[in-house]
Amino acid sequence: MKIKTITKLLLCAVLLFSADTFAQLNAPQGSQQATVSQKIGISDVSITYSRPSVNDREIWGKLVPYGMNNLGFGTSTAAPWRAGANENTTITFSHDAKVEGQPIEAGTYGLHFEVKPDNTATLILSKDADSWGSFFYDQSQDAMRADITTTTVTHHELLTFVFNDVQANSATTTLAWGEKAFPITISFDVTAIVLADFRAKSKGQAGFQRQNWEQAANFALNNGGDLNEALGWIDSAIAGKFFSQKTFNNLQIKAQVLNKLGRDDDASEAMDEALSMATIFQVHQYGRTLITNGKMDKAFEVFSLNVEKNKGQWPVHYGMARAYSAKGDYKAALKHLNKALVNAPNEASKSRVQANIDKVKKGEDIN
Known part of the structure; x- marks a missing residue:
């Protein structure tokens, strides 16, 4: 028994000595x-x-x-x-x-x-x-x-x-x-990586959210992704799935995808349906987008539609002012800006309208 006890004590001493021998101080390096x-x-x-x-x-x-x-x-x-x-x-x-x-x-x-x-x-x-x-x-x-x-x-x-x-x-x-x-x-091939990430995540919880399908389709549209795949994604957001819901936003994305695919008639049909569901501000913003893209006649048509749907509200006059200004008709633009100024809901809005009145009076486009 004594021999065994001595052996154990010696073994413990060896282990303690070994640990002390190989222990290293956690000290900073020169570099x-x-x-x-x-x-x-x-x-x-x-x-x-x-x-x-x-x-x-x-x-x-x-x-x-x-x-x-x-x-x-x-x-x-x-x-x-x-x-x-x-x-x-x-x-x-x-x-x-x-x-x-x-x-x-x-x-x-x-x-x-x-x-x-x-x-x-x-x-x-x-x-x-x-x-x-x-x-x-x-x-x-x-x-x-x-x-x-x-x-x-x-x-x-x-x-x-x-x-x-x-x-x-x-x-x-x-x-x-x-x-x-x-x-x-x-x-990095950012577009390929982002869309591959969405494909993988769409099989899980992210696939249950309509907005994720809209976001993926819109990203593919604007970043060189597969347009036919994007069309499938936006169609899923619009109809046919338990999470689907037709909205102005997803119909507008679909119209843009169709337009890039060269399907102009289908694009117009989708956009007409979108505009029928749009708020006054969504119509206004779409009209501004058309002006930015150089589609002045179509923009005028859209701003006129807003006037018909939302008579007497100040944004429609602001929109018509932009439409006339884009065509170079500053006299008509000024007329609608003055109406917008009267109906503007707060001082910040009035200030923006007044700034554009000043520009039109100097013969400057407000778009």
């Missing part, structure tokens, strides 16, 4: 870690990296050698620069993307550069995102390579990644350190 992210459309890009300082050192060609190098550690004998310090710099894409015009699948990648002395560099994204720095770089794990041109910038003491030039479908992320910057262009 602190950072993460920068950007949403493009509905997709996310994030970069995690460590931020060394210049600290009066000669960076390019010295601290960061040009070309591929044997760093004297790890398995790589021809390693690129790790685009930071410490662990692997990584970049994560929530959806399939394009980097410098080349396709890259959704996921996380190691981000490296082969820096060259002639103001160029080769961007390398590696499938190996977990190794330490570039010491274990393996070219067979490359997901993509792209040649880029570096630029000269004001001094950045700390290595910095920033997203700039953010557009609807793309953004440029730039690594800047010292006076050198490495721009990378990232883009």
Whole structure:
């Protein structure tokens, strides 16, 4: 029994010693870690990296050698620069993307550069995102390579990644350190991603809401989606499903889809039905849209319809003023603006009408 007890005590002592031996203090690193992210459309890009300082050192060609190098550690004998310090710099894409015009699948990648002395560099994204720095770089794990041109910038003491030039479908992320910057262009097929997301979600709770089908059809209409698919979605919103309800909004979307499909008669029929259900303000806004699209005669017809349906109400006179102004008949426009001014419901409305009266008197179009 004593031997067993002694053995247990020795084992506990060994385990305690081992734990103490391998315990590490959670202390800050010299090059602190950072993460920068950007949403493009509905997709996310994030970069995690460590931020060394210049600290009066000669960076390019010295601290960061040009070309591929044997760093004297790890398995790589021809390693690129790790685009930071410490662990692997990584970049994560929530959806399939394009980097410098080349396709890259959704996921996380190691981000490296082969820096060259002639103001160029080769961007390398590696499938190996977990190794330490570039010491274990393996070219067979490359997901993509792209040649880029570096630029000269004001001094950045700390290595910095920033997203700039953010557009609807793309953004440029730039690594800047010292006076050198490495721009990378990232883009997504936002329309395809948004519509694929809707298709997936429409099989769940989101598919029970009429407004989601309307929104998807409208997005496809205005962003280059499949118009026949959009027509099917808006038809579902209008009729045939337990959530369907015919409204001015979905009939107007249907009319626009049909118009883009070249089915002009069907589009007119859908829009006529929409206008029969429209409020005074919906008719007014549709008339303004027609003017914006250069359809002056149709706009005049729509504003006149509003007068017939809503006699004596101030927005109809405001609409007719816009219709006459679009045709260049400022005398008639002024007549309707004066009527609108009398009937305007509040000071803010009166102020807007008066501003347009002043413009018409100077011979200026109010649209």
